[in-house]
Amino acid sequence: MRLLRQTTALAAGLLMSVSVMAAENYNSYQQEEPGYFAMIGDLVIARPLLLAVTAVGAAAFVVSLPFSAAGGNVAEAGRELVVRPGAETFVRCLGCTRSGYGRKQQDENL
Template sequence: MRMIRKKFTSYVMAGALALAAVSLPVIANAGDYAFDNPNDAPTGGEMLADAFMVRPLMVVGTVLTTAAFIVTLPFSAIGGNVDEAADRLVKEPARYTFTRPLGQL
């Protein structure tokens, strides 16, 4: 029974991690549309969702994409696109995570 529980937990965690990794580009692109109407103030629910769900996921995503950047850095250096890779994999997720206003989803 204990072995089944451990296996199930590991599958759930792997699935959640895969889902978070797949959804990162979608979340990152959502920031492009958040500033279309600056007079549209976020609701309290949007601010809470941002603070307790989106931001923690984006911190994890920023760490994962930074790790991916470090792993792919030799290939980016060979290809001559280190700046583009840094922009996409490090700067954009960090900017979306740490510099946008709370609730601007």
């Protein structure tokens, strides 16, 4: 029984240290320039998906236009359905996690 408790405590300690290290790496990734894998993943996976989301959002905006016009929130619907996904697709730098024209502009906005 004592061995089971020691093993469980050791496993819990290892899991906590791994999660702390992962959180530190994630935070440093947020602050530093994106690396090779982040850029490739963004180019191959994220950008095509965001382009599809932008196209679906534009179609949804056109379909919802009579209802949003009646409700008086055409600008909000356009911003949320078309502009924000479009900005994430075309304005965000390759591999970055926030939209903007480049890393310097993002740092100035913080």
